[in-house]
Amino acid sequence: MGARFGLVGYLVGRLCAAVGVVAAASVLIFGAMALLPGDVVDVILSKNAAGGSASPEARAALRAELGLDRPLVERYAEWIGGVLSGDLGRSLFSGRPVAEIIGARLTNTAILAAAAAVLLVALAVGFGAWAGARAGRASDRAITTASVTLGSLPEFVIATLLIQLFAFTWPLLPPVSIVAPGQRPLRTPEVLVLPVLTLVAVMAPQTIRMVRAQMAEVMTSPYVQAARLHGIGEWRIVTHHALRNALAPATPLLAGSIAWLLGGVVVVETVFNYPGISRDLVHGIATRDLPYIQSVTLLFAAFTVAVYLLADLGVLVAVPQLRPIGRRHR
Amino acid sequence: MTPRAIPGLLTAAVIVVALAGPWLAPHAPTDVIGPPFSPPGPGRVLGTDYLGSDVLSRLLHGGYTVVGLSAAATAIAYLAGGALGLAAGLAGRVDGVIMRPIDVLLAIPPFLVLAVLAAATGRGTVVVVAASALANVPGISRVVRAAALEVSVRGYVEAAYARGESRFQIAIRDVIPNIAAALFAELGARISGTIALVASANFLGLGLQPPTADWALMVAENRTGLAVQPWAVLAPVLLIALLTIAVNLGGDQVTARLRHPRSATKADAQPGSTH
Numbered sequence: 001m002g003a004r005f006g007l008v009g010y011l012v013g014r015l016c017a018a019v020g021v022v023a024a025a026s027v028l029i030f031g032a033m034a035l036l037p038g039d040v041v042d043v044i045l046s047k048n049a050a051g052g053s054a055s056p057e058a059r060a061a062l063r064a065e066l067g068l069d070r071p072l073v074e075r076y077a078e079w080i081g082g083v084l085s086g087d088l089g090r091s092l093f094s095g096r097p098v099a100e101i102i103g104a105r106l107t108n109t110a111i112l113a114a115a116a117a118v119l120l121v122a123l124a125v126g127f128g129a130w131a132g133a134r135a136g137r138a139s140d141r142a143i144t145t146a147s148v149t150l151g152s153l154p155e156f157v158i159a160t161l162l163i164q165l166f167a168f169t170w171p172l173l174p175p176v177s178i179v180a181p182g183q184r185p186l187r188t189p190e191v192l193v194l195p196v197l198t199l200v201a202v203m204a205p206q207t208i209r210m211v212r213a214q215m216a217e218v219m220t221s222p223y224v225q226a227a228r229l230h231g232i233g234e235w236r237i238v239t240h241h242a243l244r245n246a247l248a249p250a251t252p253l254l255a256g257s258i259a260w261l262l263g264g265v266v267v268v269e270t271v272f273n274y275p276g277i278s279r280d281l282v283h284g285i286a287t288r289d290l291p292y293i294q295s296v297t298l299l300f301a302a303f304t305v306a307v308y309l310l311a312d313l314g315v316l317v318a319v320p321q322l323r324p325i326g327r328r329h330r
Numbered sequence: 331m332t333p334r335a336i337p338g339l340l341t342a343a344v345i346v347v348a349l350a351g352p353w354l355a356p357h358a359p360t361d362v363i364g365p366p367f368s369p370p371g372p373g374r375v376l377g378t379d380y381l382g383s384d385v386l387s388r389l390l391h392g393g394y395t396v397v398g399l400s401a402a403a404t405a406i407a408y409l410a411g412g413a414l415g416l417a418a419g420l421a422g423r424v425d426g427v428i429m430r431p432i433d434v435l436l437a438i439p440p441f442l443v444l445a446v447l448a449a450a451t452g453r454g455t456v457v458v459v460a461a462s463a464l465a466n467v468p469g470i471s472r473v474v475r476a477a478a479l480e481v482s483v484r485g486y487v488e489a490a491y492a493r494g495e496s497r498f499q500i501a502i503r504d505v506i507p508n509i510a511a512a513l514f515a516e517l518g519a520r521i522s523g524t525i526a527l528v529a530s531a532n533f534l535g536l537g538l539q540p541p542t543a544d545w546a547l548m549v550a551e552n553r554t555g556l557a558v559q560p561w562a563v564l565a566p567v568l569l570i571a572l573l574t575i576a577v578n579l580g581g582d583q584v585t586a587r588l589r590h591p592r593s594a595t596k597a598d599a600q601p602g603s604t605h
Contacts, residue, residue, distance in 0.1 A: 024434045029446050036450040152519075152578035153571050154526035156533045156549060160556070160567045168557055175556070263441030267530050271553070282534050285448045293449035297442045305437055 011313075018309045025301040026083075030076050033294050040068065043288045044092060079294070088295035093287060098295045101280055109276035111185055113265050115192060116199035117258045123200065124207035124254060125247065131208065132215020132246065133238045143208065151205030155264045159198040159271040166194060177274040185274075195268045202264055203257050210253040214246040221245075248319045255311030259304035337580035344573045348393025355390035359383065359543035367552075367559035379552050379562045381541075389565050392543035395455075396570065399537070400525040403459045407466035407524070412513055414467065415474025416501050420482055429475065432468045440465035440527055448536050458537035462527040466520050470513070477512035481505050511588040518581020522574040529570055545570050 041062050063069050067078075082089060088098035131143040150158075167175035177191035185192050218224065219242055227237045269278035277296075284292045357363055362382040363374060370377040376385035418428040435443075444461035451457060481487060482505065490500045506513070529546035531537045538544045540551060545566035552562035 021434050021437055024431070025438060028431075028434065028438075032446045033450045036447070148518075148578055148582065149575050152522040152526070152574040154530050154533075154546075154574065156530060156546070157567050157571050157574075160549060160553065160563055161571075163556060164560060164564060168560070259437075260439050262439045263444075263530070266441060267534065270534060281445070282536070285445050285536060286453055288449050288452060290449055293445055297446050300442055301438055304439060304442075308437065 007316075014309060014312055018305045021305050022298075022302045025305075026080060026298050027076070029294055029297050029301070030079065033290055034072055034075070040066065040092070040288070040290050043290075083295060083298065088299075089291035091284075091292045092289045098292050101292065102277060102296060102299070105275060105277045105280065108179070108185055108274070109265060109269065109278070112192065112195055112199075112269070112274060112276060113261055115196045116203070116261060116265075119196060119200050120203050120207055120258065120261075121254060123204045124211050124250075124257075125243075127204075128208045128211025128250070129215050129238060129243055129246065132212040133219055133234070133242070135212070135216035135219065140212070143212070147205030147208055150201055151209075153202065155198055155202050155267040156271050158201050159194070159268055162194050162198055162201075163271075175272075177272040179275050191272075191274070195272050195274055198268050198271075199261060199264050203261060207254055207257045210257075211246065211250045214250045215242060218242045218246040244319050248315045251311045251315045251318075252308065255307045259307045262300055262304070334583065337576045337578075337583065340572060340576035341580050344393070344569060344576065345397055347390070347569075348397040348573075351390030351393050355384075355387040357384040357387040359388045359391040360541050361387070367555040367562065369559055370561060376561045376565050377559050379548065379559075380555055385548075385562045385565060388543040388548055389545070389569065392545045392548055392566065393569065395532075395538060395542065395544045396525065396529060396546065396573070399455060399459055399528045399532075400462070400521070403462035403528060404466070404521050404524045406459065406463040407470060407520070408513070410463065411467040411470025412474050415471035416478050416505065418471065419475040419478025420497055420501055420505065425475075428471070432471055435464065436468035436472070444527075444531055444536065453536045453539075455537050458528055458531040461531065462524050465527055466524060469516075469520070473512050473515055474509060477509035478505055481508050484508075511585070514585055514588055516581075517585050518578040518583075521581055522578040525570070525574050525577065 041059050044062060044066075045059070060069075067075065079089065086099070088102070090097055091101060094101070127143060131140045134140045163175045166173045173193050174191055175194075177185065177195060179185050179188060179191060215238075219238075224237055224242055227241050228234075232241075265276070266278040266281060268274065269276040270282060280292075281296060283289075284296070360383060363384050364378045364382050366378060366380050366382045368374065368378045368382070374384055374386070376389065379385050379388060414428050414432065418425045440461060443464050444458070447457045447461050448454075478501075487500060487504050490504050495503075528537070532544055532546035533550045535547075535550065538547055540547065548566040549563055549570075552559070556563050
């Protein structure tokens with residue numbers, strides 16, 4: 001009974017913490033937008049009046065029109081209230097609802113990110129467990145060195161090298177991801193190969209090393225030695241005894257890597273002209289479309305926190321021993 | 331020359347090229363010397379770029395910003411992260427005040443930080459450096475805090491408190507020398523990660539703007555000509571690749587040496603031995 005309370009209490013606590021982090025992120029995002037130097041009014045006036053300097057009256061009028069003369073707390077409450085009721089605001093320039101701008105291309109980005117994430121987890125668990133079980137041997141060292149080398153490279157560098165190799169030197173794959181309007185990239189899967197490969201190449205080394213480190217540690221633990229003394233085969237020890245316990249601490253780290261895929265996705269979509277959200281996003285940042293960027297970054301922050309939360313729950317499902325019996329109060 | 335020296339030497343070589351390059355370049359970075367995207371030929375070793383400027387000259391001019399901005403971002407990250415971590419670890423009262431926002435920051439991908447900063451204040455190098463530094467601050471401050479907490483209960487620190495030394499003096503004289511290994515853990519990965527972030531931001535056009543010569547910007551400008559004149563893209567790509575890999579491997583060696591000062595040879599053997 002105490003254990004049950006501990007589990008429910010832990011879940012409630014984690015959920016509250018996640019909501020708290022998203023709320024804190026929303027304050028940070030709003031605060032940065034509102035308080036950092038650089039005025040939205042200037043941005044709009046420079047777009048409209050062809051760079052001419054506007055009179056103080058015009059500035060004040062625009063300020064009042066945008067509601068920027070109201071107190072910060074009121075504006076924050078209005079923004080959050082809108083987001084919670086599904087209204088993400090309107091783009092400063094096109095005037096279109098932010099939800100519409102994102103919605104049009106989010107599916108394509110989600111397909112790219114999901115394909116990369118699935119492959120990433122498979123590679124991390126596979127190679128990580130393999131290298132960790134053979135910690136210290138030549139093959140382990142080879143994987144470590146290769147991952148340091150590959151993992152240092154920025155996405156656009158790997159993407160460019162892959163394009164040069166597989167689109168020009170050996171013309172096997174398209175150098176840009178052309179998807180017909182209204183079509184999904186899944187209908188022409190060849191446009192996904194190089195973008196996914198780039199993301200995986202950048203992220204896999206780091207994730208493999210995370211799993212490897214945990215696996216190497218688990219393989220030195222007493223119960224693994226006991227299993228060896230019982231004559232259980234090495235491979236069976238890895239898959240049946242060590243893997244779950246190694247994955248438990250590695251999973252939150254993996255979740256972090258998946259959340260960090262985001263920045264990579266933006267670069268990769270740009271390199272391959274992939275029809276995802278990145279073009280709007282980069283354009284929005286460059287033109288300082290504050291309402292758009294404000295809502296998009298909050299959405300992604302919430303997504304990131306959700307991934308971490310799911311990873312924690314996944315660990316609880318996979319490794320019953322780790323379910324709190326009142327000892328994990330953090 | 332031992333294989334272990336290779337990453338350090340390569341790093342030094344790229345940095346020398348980056349810093350001395352502007353004096354060695356045969357042309358100014360914005361001089362037009364031929365038709366756009368001409369292939370390599372006499373007088374233009376690496377051909378020309380999308381505007382007809384000399385790729386070699388732009389390459390020699392364009393490393394300065396890569397190295398400079400990354401170095402600035404790394405230095406700021408270590409100063410800020412180290413100071414915050416020390417304060418949180420040594421002064422229990424401010425621990426929560428410092429670490430809770432840092433935990434939130436840790437959960438936010440660096441690209442989002444860059445997006446928010448660039449949208450709020452306008453794109454530019456200051457924003458890129460700030461966002462790249464912020465990406466490393468949470469990691470550094472958490473490691474430093476943990477190490478400082480551990481050191482703070484050791485006898486020599488308690489003795490220093492008993493002598494009446496100020497917390498600041500203790501932090502500088504007694505704590506920092508003993509947490510150097512933690513402070514510079516993952517040094518290579520952090521610096522090369524910072525280079526990658528700075529370069530990616532410039533590649534996306536959120537930092538430096540044309541006609542500035544910068545390796546990442548060169549890749550963005552010339553990638554439409556990859557099929558015609560690959561060197562305008564591949565040359566800067568290969569230099570960025572070389573720099574990040576060499577820095578990562580070299581940084582790991584520094585970390586290993588800090589962690590095992592006496593058995594540096596043995597500790598280094600792992601990453602370096604396969605060369």
